[in-house]
Amino acid sequence: MTAGRLAALSLLICGVTIGGYSLLIGVAAVRNHPEGYVAAYAIAATVAGLSVALRRRWSGWLALAVSVLLLTLGSYVNFVMARIPDDPTALRVGERAPDFTLPDAGGRRVSLADYRGKKPVLLVFYRGYW
Amino acid sequence: MSPDANAQSQRLADGLRVNYRFVADPDLAVTRRYGLIHRRGGPGGRDVPRPATVLLDRDGVVRWLALSANYQVRPDPRDVARAVRAL
Numbered sequence: 001m002t003a004g005r006l007a008a009l010s011l012l013i014c015g016v017t018i019g020g021y022s023l024l025i026g027v028a029a030v031r032n033h034p035e036g037y038v039a040a041y042a043i044a045a046t047v048a049g050l051s052v053a054l055r056r057r058w059s060g061w062l063a064l065a066v067s068v069l070l071l072t073l074g075s076y077v078n079f080v081m082a083r084i085p086d087d088p089t090a091l092r093v094g095e096r097a098p099d100f101t102l103p104d105a106g107g108r109r110v111s112l113a114d115y116r117g118k119k120p121v122l123l124v125f126y127r128g129y130w
Numbered sequence: 131m132s133p134d135a136n137a138q139s140q141r142l143a144d145g146l147r148v149n150y151r152f153v154a155d156p157d158l159a160v161t162r163r164y165g166l167i168h169r170r171g172g173p174g175g176r177d178v179p180r181p182a183t184v185l186l187d188r189d190g191v192v193r194w195l196a197l198s199a200n201y202q203v204r205p206d207p208r209d210v211a212r213a214v215r216a217l
Contacts, residue, residue: 028206082200084180089165089197091182096190100160102131105139105152116190120217122150122210123184125166127201128132 003060006051010063013044014070034078041071097123131155132179168201185213191196193217 001009017040024030044067051060090098101111113119131153132139139152155161161179172178183205185194194203194213 003155022140026206028208030204032206034200035204078200078202082202084168084171084199084201086199087165087167087169087180089182091164091166091184091192091195093192093195095192097184097186097192098160098163099190100155100163101138102153102155102160105136105154107136110151111216112186112190115186115188117188120188120193120214121190122214123131123182123186125161125164125179125182125184126132127168127172127178127181128134129138 003051003055003057006047006054007059007063009046010044010051010067013040013047014063014067017041017044018070034082038071038074038078041067041074045071067117131161133158133161166197171201183210185210185217187217 007021007051021030021037045064048060048063048067051057056059059128097112099112101109103115104110112121133156134152134154136154139154158167158177158179161167164182164184165182166180166210167177168180168184169177171180181198181201181204183196184192184202187193194210194216196209198204
C-alpha cells in the first residue's frame with residue numbers, strides 16, 4: 001500500500017470511530033466498551049506511522065498528528081476522567097434503601113416511602129448536565 | 131435522579147417521551163446519603179453523582195444494583211428488564 005493510501009486509511013479509521021461511536025452511543029455493546037475507541041485510534045496512529053515511515057509526505061504527517069491527538073484525548077477521557085474511585089456506597093443488596101423526599105421535574109414532591117408496599121421502584125442516578 | 135434543575139429535566143423528559151419521574155437532587159444531599167458521589171468528577175473538580183441503577187422491591191429493599199467504575203459505562207437495558215422480571 002502506498003504512503004498516501006495509508007494516510008487516507010488512518011484518517012478513515014479516525015472518522016469512522018468518531019461517527020460510529022456518536023451514532024451508536026445508545027447501543028449498550030458499543031457504549032460499554034469505551035476501550036474500543038482507544039484501540040481504534042491506536043490502530044489509526046500505527047497506520048499513519050507506517051505511512052510516514054514509507055514516505056515523508058504531508059498527508060502522512062497530517063494523519064499522524066490527527067490520530068495521535070485523538071489517541072491522547074481518548075486515553076485521557078477513558079482512563080483518567082471517566083474513572084470513578086471505588087468509594088463505599090450505602091447500598092447493599094438485601095438492605096432497605098434510605099428514604100428521601102425530593103421534587104420531581106413538575107415540582108411535585110416524591111417520597112420513596114409513598115411506594116412502599118405498593119410498587120417496585122427503579123432508581124437511576126445520573127450525572128445530569130451540570 | 132440528578133442534580134439538574136427541573137426545567138432541564140422536563141426538557142429531557144419531553145425529548146425522551148418516557149413516563150417515569152425525574153427527581154431533582156440539586157445539592158446532592160440524597161445522592162451523598164446513598165454513597166453515590168463521584169468525588170471531584172465534574173468540571174472544575176465539583177462532585178457529581180456516580181451513575182448507578184438500583185432496583186427496589188415493594189418493601190423498599192435493594193434487590194439489584196449496577197454501579198459503574200467508568201462513567202461512560204451504563205447497564206444494558208436488557209439486564210435491568212431481566213432484574214425487574216425476576217422480582
